[in-house]
Amino acid sequence: MSVPRIAVSQAPYVREVEVTLNRVLTQMRQAASHGVDIIVFPEWFMGLNPVEVIPNRLTDRIGTLAKELNLMVITGSLRVLDNDSGKKQQRGIVIERDGTLVGSQAKIGFVPTERPWFEPGTGITPITTSWGKLVILLGLDAVDSGHWNATLAARPSLVVMAASARTVEERHHLQELTVTRSLELDGTVILTPLLGRFGGAQYVGGAVIAHQGRIIASAEETETLVMAQDPKAPLVQLGVVDVSSYIPLCPAPKGFHLDPKRTLGPEAEKRVLLDWGALRASDVLGAGREILAQAAGNPRWLGLAPARPMAARELGILMEDGAAGAFAYPGLDSIAPYSEPIRDLGKILSLHRRPLVVHTGPGATTLRYDRPVLWDDFLLEFPTVPVVLLHMGGRSPYIEEALLLAERHPQVWLETSQAPLPAIQEALATSPDRLLFGSGGLARDFAVEWDKMTQLEPNVAPDVYQNLLHNNALHLFFSDSSLTNREPLRIVRRPS
Numbered sequence: 001m002s003v004p005r006i007a008v009s010q011a012p013y014v015r016e017v018e019v020t021l022n023r024v025l026t027q028m029r030q031a032a033s034h035g036v037d038i039i040v041f042p043e044w045f046m047g048l049n050p051v052e053v054i055p056n057r058l059t060d061r062i063g064t065l066a067k068e069l070n071l072m073v074i075t076g077s078l079r080v081l082d083n084d085s086g087k088k089q090q091r092g093i094v095i096e097r098d099g100t101l102v103g104s105q106a107k108i109g110f111v112p113t114e115r116p117w118f119e120p121g122t123g124i125t126p127i128t129t130s131w132g133k134l135v136i137l138l139g140l141d142a143v144d145s146g147h148w149n150a151t152l153a154a155r156p157s158l159v160v161m162a163a164s165a166r167t168v169e170e171r172h173h174l175q176e177l178t179v180t181r182s183l184e185l186d187g188t189v190i191l192t193p194l195l196g197r198f199g200g201a202q203y204v205g206g207a208v209i210a211h212q213g214r215i216i217a218s219a220e221e222t223e224t225l226v227m228a229q230d231p232k233a234p235l236v237q238l239g240v241v242d243v244s245s246y247i248p249l250c251p252a253p254k255g256f257h258l259d260p261k262r263t264l265g266p267e268a269e270k271r272v273l274l275d276w277g278a279l280r281a282s283d284v285l286g287a288g289r290e291i292l293a294q295a296a297g298n299p300r301w302l303g304l305a306p307a308r309p310m311a312a313r314e315l316g317i318l319m320e321d322g323a324a325g326a327f328a329y330p331g332l333d334s335i336a337p338y339s340e341p342i343r344d345l346g347k348i349l350s351l352h353r354r355p356l357v358v359h360t361g362p363g364a365t366t367l368r369y370d371r372p373v374l375w376d377d378f379l380l381e382f383p384t385v386p387v388v389l390l391h392m393g394g395r396s397p398y399i400e401e402a403l404l405l406a407e408r409h410p411q412v413w414l415e416t417s418q419a420p421l422p423a424i425q426e427a428l429a430t431s432p433d434r435l436l437f438g439s440g441g442l443a444r445d446f447a448v449e450w451d452k453m454t455q456l457e458p459n460v461a462p463d464v465y466q467n468l469l470h471n472n473a474l475h476l477f478f479s480d481s482s483l484t485n486r487e488p489l490r491i492v493r494r495p496s
């Protein structure tokens with residue numbers, strides 16, 4: 001099944017039901033005009049609507065337009081009367097692309113002020129749709145661990161958390177929970193909160209669409225229609241290439257304290273993926289193929305092969321399998337970069353002339369293996385192998401060694417993650433065409449590294465700045481026609 005394109009409404013509460021309904025219909029048309037398959041509305045999206053059985057006048061009008069637009073509609077809570085008992089409930093509903101109401105979910109948990117007025121639901125009810133099975137979690141149900149366990153047991157493709165926050169801290173917690181749960185579900189989780197004043201409280205919004213641990217669209221306190229065109233393309237910071245994006249597929253080596261959860265923060269448009277844990281995997285070939293599988297089919301991602309000493313044959317196979325280059329940290333095996341096992345890797349890489357990303361500077365191994373200057377012999381022997389010095393050595397005196405190697409060897413490239421801003425500025429002055437932006441880690445690391453770039457931008461010529469963020473990496477990693485002549489994925493869009 002193809003992946004749906006999703007839009008989330010984040011519009012403030014309006015008292016008049018007819019005005020609210022017209023806005024819902026307008027946003028449905030707006031979403032459909034951008035090729036969206038599913039639109040999701042927050043809890044209380046119709047405010048204090050008349051309490052009626054469903055379907056009713058309101059759902060019929062939404063269903064009629066849904067059929068016209070071929071658009072699925074998922075809602076937060078409506079006030080309804082249970083068709084069988086006649087008791088008042090809050091229900092989220094799903095209207096299919098043909099306009100039919102195919103299912104609903106009654107809210108189970110209530111705050112004290114709501115309990116006298118509503119009959120709670122009796123459990124989680126998965127709803128089967130043309131886009132797979134989905135679950136709606138309303139209000140407090142979205143943060144209840146028991147309800148989440150029941151949701152996981154149902155194995156839905158999509159979960160809507162129609163929950164709202166009154167403070168920025170609460171909003172951050174709900175957003176983190178959304179990301180975490182999308183990892184646990186291995187699917188898509190949507191947070192659809194209220195924005196603005198309702199029921200005597202002020203709500204702060206913060207809609208998020210997360211897929212497999214990655215935020216693919218988000219909003220804070222802005223009235224907008226948040227759109228994510230393709231959950232497989234979490235592209236946020238357009239025009240930027242991250243040449244050292246860490247993906248935790250294998251257990252990390254001792255000394256790497258990295259949380260596998262993608263935390264809140266931006267990501268680059270194009271990403272070069274590596275996994276340090278693969279350099280310690282017993283099955284290096286299998287670990288490398290898993291990295292390549294992560295990048296397969298996404299023209300904006302590239303996978304690097306683990307280059308481990310004593311595994312030259314495996315490296316050769318991975319290069320033939322389409323790896324965009326390799327990454328190495330020989331110190332993890334207590335081997336110096338000038339040793340024979342590393343020279344064997346160089347012989348494989350020289351056949352393909354693909355980049356080798358190497359760890360330099362203080363890290364998870366002893367300092368005697370971390371000095372950039374130890375790569376000098378390798379660089380002299382393999383002048384056709386581009387070598388990217390990760391972190392530019394990280395700190396003095398390793399930074400000075402990295403800069404010296406870049407001056408001495410034209411195939412040396414420098415990468416910015418964890419490097420101090422003055423060192424990056426010096427590299428821009430000496431090797432501007434061989435300096436690459438990288439996060440060296442997860443989404444939270446990207447945010448830290450991106451902050452350095454925003455500090456740098458006012459003091460750098462626009463073309464030099466764009467080369468650092470984009471063009472240099474394109475030239476090094478994405479220039480092969482087999483990598484660029486593929487159908488591009490759609491990007492996250494936030495229409496004005």
